Amino acid sequence: MTTTNNRDVQWMTWFFPAWYAVFGVIICLLTRVTPPPRPDVTAVDKVAFFAQHHTTIQIGFVLLLILLGGAALTNGLVCYQIKRMSVGSVFAYGYIGGMSVGALPGFLLVTVCFLTAAYRPDRNPELISLLYDLGMLSYNGSLGCFTAAYLVLAIAILYDRNEVFPKWFAYVSIWQIITEVIATQMFVFPSGPFAWNGSIAFWLAVVVFSIWLGALIMLLRAAAAKEAAQ
Amino acid sequence: MTQTKLPGDRDMWIMVLGDMTVFAGYFVVYMLYRSWNHQEFLVAQQHLNITIGVVNTVVLVTSSWLVARSVQATRAGDIEQALALVLSGGVGGVLFMVLKGYEWASKITAGHTNSDMFYSFYYVITGVHLVHVLIGLIVLGVVVRELRNPARRRAQMVEIGATYWHMVDLLWVIIFALFYVMR
Amino acid sequence: MTSESRRTTWVWAALVVLTVGTGWLAPAAHTAHITVASLPITVLVLVLAVIKSRLIIRYFMEVRTAPRWLQLTTDAWLAALFGAIMVIYLV
Numbered sequence: 001m002t003t004t005n006n007r008d009v010q011w012m013t014w015f016f017p018a019w020y021a022v023f024g025v026i027i028c029l030l031t032r033v034t035p036p037p038r039p040d041v042t043a044v045d046k047v048a049f050f051a052q053h054h055t056t057i058q059i060g061f062v063l064l065l066i067l068l069g070g071a072a073l074t075n076g077l078v079c080y081q082i083k084r085m086s087v088g089s090v091f092a093y094g095y096i097g098g099m100s101v102g103a104l105p106g107f108l109l110v111t112v113c114f115l116t117a118a119y120r121p122d123r124n125p126e127l128i129s130l131l132y133d134l135g136m137l138s139y140n141g142s143l144g145c146f147t148a149a150y151l152v153l154a155i156a157i158l159y160d161r162n163e164v165f166p167k168w169f170a171y172v173s174i175w176q177i178i179t180e181v182i183a184t185q186m187f188v189f190p191s192g193p194f195a196w197n198g199s200i201a202f203w204l205a206v207v208v209f210s211i212w213l214g215a216l217i218m219l220l221r222a223a224a225a226k227e228a229a230q
Numbered sequence: 231m232t233q234t235k236l237p238g239d240r241d242m243w244i245m246v247l248g249d250m251t252v253f254a255g256y257f258v259v260y261m262l263y264r265s266w267n268h269q270e271f272l273v274a275q276q277h278l279n280i281t282i283g284v285v286n287t288v289v290l291v292t293s294s295w296l297v298a299r300s301v302q303a304t305r306a307g308d309i310e311q312a313l314a315l316v317l318s319g320g321v322g323g324v325l326f327m328v329l330k331g332y333e334w335a336s337k338i339t340a341g342h343t344n345s346d347m348f349y350s351f352y353y354v355i356t357g358v359h360l361v362h363v364l365i366g367l368i369v370l371g372v373v374v375r376e377l378r379n380p381a382r383r384r385a386q387m388v389e390i391g392a393t394y395w396h397m398v399d400l401l402w403v404i405i406f407a408l409f410y411v412m413r
Numbered sequence: 414m415t416s417e418s419r420r421t422t423w424v425w426a427a428l429v430v431l432t433v434g435t436g437w438l439a440p441a442a443h444t445a446h447i448t449v450a451s452l453p454i455t456v457l458v459l460v461l462a463v464i465k466s467r468l469i470i471r472y473f474m475e476v477r478t479a480p481r482w483l484q485l486t487t488d489a490w491l492a493a494l495f496g497a498i499m500v501i502y503l504v
Contacts, residue, residue, distance in 0.1 A: 403462060
């Protein structure tokens with residue numbers, strides 16, 4: 001039995017969770033966008049939010065701007081595994097396309113909005129309030145963009161005859177789509193369970209996302225190990 | 231001791247049990263908001279069309295029954311019967327969607343929109359359920375393809391599809407109780 | 414008809430009867446006035462919902478003849494969900 005030398009792939013399966021972990025620190029501890037600050041507050045409160053987290057917002061989002069390119073690698077790793085499936089490469093490219101499109105409203109817009117708000121703290125509070133809303137709505141509500149990526153991933157897994165990923169992960173990816181669909185309600189409600197900080201639109205979605213991401217990290221490792229033994 | 235058998239396969243049960251758990255979360259949140267706004271919810275609830283609710287529930291339960299019979303027919307080797315039953319079940323699913331669409335349209339034109347808290351829950355939860363029905367129709371489509379192909383016709387595939395479809399029915403039965411009937 | 418399919422059909426009939434019966438208990442179907450909260454009706458509705466749910470799970474989903482872990486898991490789900498609903502409603 002020959003073994004495949006996929007050292008580079010195995011190295012990437014460590015980079016993947018490491019990059020997501022750094023991103024976790026950025027969005028949770030530094031920039032404070034997750035868990036999200038409340039939508040149902042006044043302009044004065046929003047100005048106070050930016051004043052309180054001014055420094056860490058700048059550090060965090062500047063870091064994000066530099067590290068966002070790492071998404072090319074993490075998405076590339078998943079793309080590599082999809083290409084190993086028996087379905088056509090189109091699914092792999094669909095995944096990359098979907099994730100890439102999503103990054104724009106998903107991360108870059110909130111980055112620019114929040115950095116702009118922090119740039120001149122003495123700006124008109126109504127404008128700062130606008131940047132706050134725009135950033136948060138974009139960050140949380142744009143999750144629908146990733147729907148296409150999850151859908152092609154799910155379909156690829158279900159039709160794959162090479163058993164790269166287990167079928168249950170396709171179903172977990174479909175759960176992701178459902179929570180993204182619900183997330184669209186954030187644009188309608190400034191408070192309550194469907195707001196961007198709501199129990200259903202946000203918290204339940206975070207639980208599902210954590211399950212999805214955790215499973216993906218494990219499955220990428222397992223797939224690389226299986227490939228090395230082939 | 232009789233032999234036990236897992237219907238379908240483990241992966242689909244992970245999907246079904248997980249989905250049921252997420253929906254349970256939605257139901258609990260709904261109940262909490264209901265208990266905090268009881269009177270408001272009661273007033274809003276009375277505008278729901280109970281007749282359509284009952285009809286839709288019967289439609290979905292019947293469709294589930296047809297799909298269950300289809301599994302039995304597949305096991306017995308009666309593929310023609312199995313196909314007819316699955317297709318009928320699918321028709322039930324389509325009928326459900328049409329009725330639900332009509333129901334939504336009539337509620338929205340009557341002014342019961344998202345701005346009312348009860349209705350925001352109603353539209354989101356029945357909406358997510360509707361997406362599940364749509365996915366279910368795709369799943370039944372896969373089952374039909376499986377049955378039409380003489381080289382396949384595996385009972386397990388039909389069971390897998392049926393398990394998903396019954397979950398859609400199960401969730402609706404609970405939605406019906408929580409939204410249309412309980413007070 | 415085999416005994417299995419006969420059993421399935423009985424379950425369907427029970428579900429239809431329970432559904433129509435539950436609908437009959439519903440607010441607008443009864444009173445012409447504003448809906449009034451009703452503890453006994455709600456408890457009855459929830460009990461009927463549990464019965465219907467369990468029928469679907471045990472018979473349609475065939476959990477009745479499934480491995481023990483699945484039977485316990487689905488029963489636990491029913492207990493947890495309806496338990497929570499009852500508690501929230503009653504408290």
